[in-house]
Amino acid sequence: MSRVNARSLLHAFGLLVVLAFALFPFYWMVSSSLKDQTDLLASPPVWFFRPTLSNYQAIFADQAVTGAVLNSLIVASATTFLSVLLGTPAAYALARFEFRGKADLWFWFISNRMVSPIVLALPVYVLSRQVGLLNTYWVLILVYLTFNLPIVVWICTDQFRSIPRDLEQSARLEGATQFDIFWRIYLPLGIPGVAVSAIFAFIFSWNELLYALVLITSQSLKTAPVVATNFMSGYELPWGKIMATGTVIVLPVTLFALVVSRHMVRGLTMGATK
Amino acid sequence: MKPFLKLDTVVKRYGSIDVIHGVSLEAAKGEFVVFVGPSGCGKSTLLRMIAGLEEVSDGDISIDGRVVTGVAPADREVSMVFQSYALYPHMSVFENIAFGLRMAKMGNAGVTERVNEAARILQIEPLLKRKPRELSGGQRQRVAIGRAIVRHPKLFLFDEPLSNLDAELRTQMRVEIAKLHRALGVTMVYVTHDQVEAMTLADRIVVLRAGLVEQIGSPTELYDHPANLFVAGFIGSPRMNLIPATVTAVGPGSVTLASRAFTGGSLVAPAPAAAKLEVGAPVTVGLRPDNLTLGAAQPILELTAELAENLGGSTQIHASAPDAPVIAMIANGRPPVQPGERLSVGLGGGRIYLFDKDGLAV
Structure with missing residues (x-):
């Protein structure tokens, strides 16, 4: 019994490591999009900060971003x-x-x-x-x-x-x-x-x-990825806006995948034969 | 009488290889015909040709007086129950049964009525809302049959429908299919490799081997008068015992045969066609296991017991004889047979079957 528990614990730990590795960039993107420029550029990085929606307000005020998301959707x-x-x-x-x-x-x-x-x-x-x-x-x-x-x-x-x-x-x-x-x-x-x-x-x-x-x-007519890279011009890199745009870009595709993946069940033909 | 189903020298060819070599047969309206044979004999191919799922390379098939050789499967008015059942897994039982009617553009009220009728006949009314995966093997089988009967076809085709069921369910479904045939009175063609199914269900059996018809006849005819060694070995369970022997004398209506397996080395067998045999010709003697009895007054075989299998009400004895393969017999009750024991075996009933050197019945 205890051996089984130890094994499943090890499994769980391994899965957590892989999950953290895969999800950390997303976490970083989302959390960065909620920081102001000072927190964003702080070194060492700030883990606890006062979240702000100012980056989102800025990009949604920017017609280029909303238009681009719409273009991409179409x-x-x-x-x-x-x-x-x-x-x-x-x-x-x-x-x-x-x-x-x-x-x-x-x-x-x-x-x-x-x-x-x-x-x-x-x-x-x-x-x-x-x-x-x-x-x-x-x-x-x-x-x-x-x-x-x-x-x-x-x-x-x-x-x-x-x-x-x-x-x-x-x-x-x-x-x-x-x-x-x-x-x-x-x-x-x-x-x-x-x-x-x-x-x-x-x-x-x-x-x-x-x-x-x-x-x-x-x-x-520009699509979302193009507009996201457009921020990276000039002398300033508005990381907060780039991260907020990134988050907005990832959202629809994640939703689409979640909705559609419900149909990705195996064994749909079960019961047809035998 | 006009045949209802007629196959006229039907050939199936894949490239240059013939798998069905000119099969001809006729079935009357309402008849239950069973195609039986070992795997690879072409029985399923023949059935699929009747259904229209396989093209006919040569020859003609007609159903109810109409040549259907080039007719699309759906327009042949036949239904088929597949070995795999082929239920549509994403549809409810109701929709599975209704599929053919919907394809025929029947109205909703008509569909409901016909599906309910089929469900009532097969006693699957409580299952109509379920999906195939929620059914047991026997229930799936019923749905597959329901799908076939709902269209009121002229001809039913069954492709080894019971082979996926366990023994008990198989017996039960076999009885139900026989009842269904009686109730509907429709012509049925049934493919199986199981000679028990063939014997119990068929009005007529067609024995196939390697794309050729070996014999066509009623179960009793095939059992009592097999045309050749293949049919003799295939029909009847356990298999007929076949003992090689030599003709030593030919009399009117009987022959004397020699083999070391016989009591005293010889056996006189009644043979109406004895005149066809010559002295010295090799023959095969066939004896059905259930016709042999232990301790008969006039023994015909001298055997050495090897194994006795207790079947409950009877015992299957395997015994050996010089110059003969292992001989099986079914004895009533539980005779105390020990391995190595000498057995005097007589003919309790039935008859002695004789086959010439080409394996044809004499």
């Missing part, structure tokens, strides 16, 4: 929605149909993620300028879509493959169309994979800095 939501909309039928086809060029198509999807984004930045910029997409939501949505679609296809194909074929055949026997089978069986049962890939797509689009920096120059 771009990330649209990208996520389109990735799932286009990616899940593609994944279903790759998971369950045999057709010519299937292996090549699969590799092409994956290879899109093998290229480092920066390699494509210049060509994409030139291309976007020529078709007149610079400084629009669409240019970011389309670029993010090309990066996110492979992830969605990849994860969902795997997820759909794990669904017993008997379900599809039974449905076919009962008169379900191909679309019925996708919509009523594969999509609901593939929810864990769809949720995971949606989280990936959203986080990627939300965090992306490089393309957002290159393709959007108009102040009113």
Whole structure:
């Protein structure tokens, strides 16, 4: 008994260490956003301080930040929605149909993620300028879509493959169309994979800095990560505002992940067979 | 009479490999047909071809006078119960059963009525709101059957539906399927590798091996008159004892056979087709374990007991004989048989089966 207790204590301690390591930056960001400039720059650091919301008041008064968060929300939501909309039928086809060029198509999807984004930045910029997409939501949505679609296809194909074929055949026997089978069986049962890939797509689009920096120059269309870095110019580094902006940026994506992760349960197909 | 289900030299080919070699068979309306055979014999493939889930490479399938070879599965008016049940895990029992009706765009009132009717027949009314994962194996089986009967199909297909259940439940469900067949009067095709299921359920059994039909007939026909050694060995439990022997004399209606396993080295077996046999030809003698009796007045086998298994009401004895594989017999009660004991065994009932050198029944 005591040995079991000692072991679980050790486990708990190990988990705490890992947790502290992972969460400390967040703590530092959030706590810094609540300090004034004096406390922030104090050395050694102040652990107990009088929290202030002045940094938040400052950034929310700044239209650039609120606008940027809104821009990010629009771009990330649209990208996520389109990735799932286009990616899940593609994944279903790759998971369950045999057709010519299937292996090549699969590799092409994956290879899109093998290229480092920066390699494509210049060509994409030139291309976007020529078709007149610079400084629009669409240019970011389309670029993010090309990066996110492979992830969605990849994860969902795997997820759909794990669904017993008997379900599809039974449905076919009962008169379900191909679309019925996708919509009523594969999509609901593939929810864990769809949720995971949606989280990936959203986080990627939300965090992306490089393309957002290159393709959007108009102040009113800038996304949150770009605006956060904008503080880092001039002679002064307003750490409090940067940290407050960081906190505001992290919040929606965390909420999204929390909500969606409820669907990431395993064993959803339990009870289908046997 | 016009056959209700007809398979006309049906072939299934994967690339250049034939897995079903031209199977032909007919079933009358309301008949219970069982496909039986060892794993890999093509029985499930054949069933799936009837369902339309596997393409037919050659030949034709017709249901109720209509050729359905190229018809989509849903338009064949067949229902199938899968070995895995294939219940939709995210839907309630009600929605599982209703799925086919909803696909057929039936109105809500009609769906409710039909689902309730099926649930009543299968006694699963209290389960309708549950999800499949909240059901036991037997309950899932009932839901799978409910899903099949709710559509009022012309033909029921069962693909080893009981193989995932424990022995007791299997017996119980077997009886229920037989009752269901009687109540609905619908033609059923049932696939199993379990010869007990085949014997008890079937009006007619189709014995398959390696994509070929070995024999078609009623359970009694197959048991009493197996066409060949394979069917003889497959139907009946425990398996028929097969003893190699040689023909020493051919008389009118009987043959004399020689083997060291027989009492006195020889055995006279009645054989209406004895004239087909020649003196000196090798044959196989078949004796059913439940036909053999201990201490008979006219023994036919001289055996050495190896093992006696107490089955409660009866005893299964394994014994050896020179020039023969281990011979099994079922004895009534609990005869005190010791290993090594000499046994004189006679034929208590049934008959002596004879097979020629090609394994065909004589």
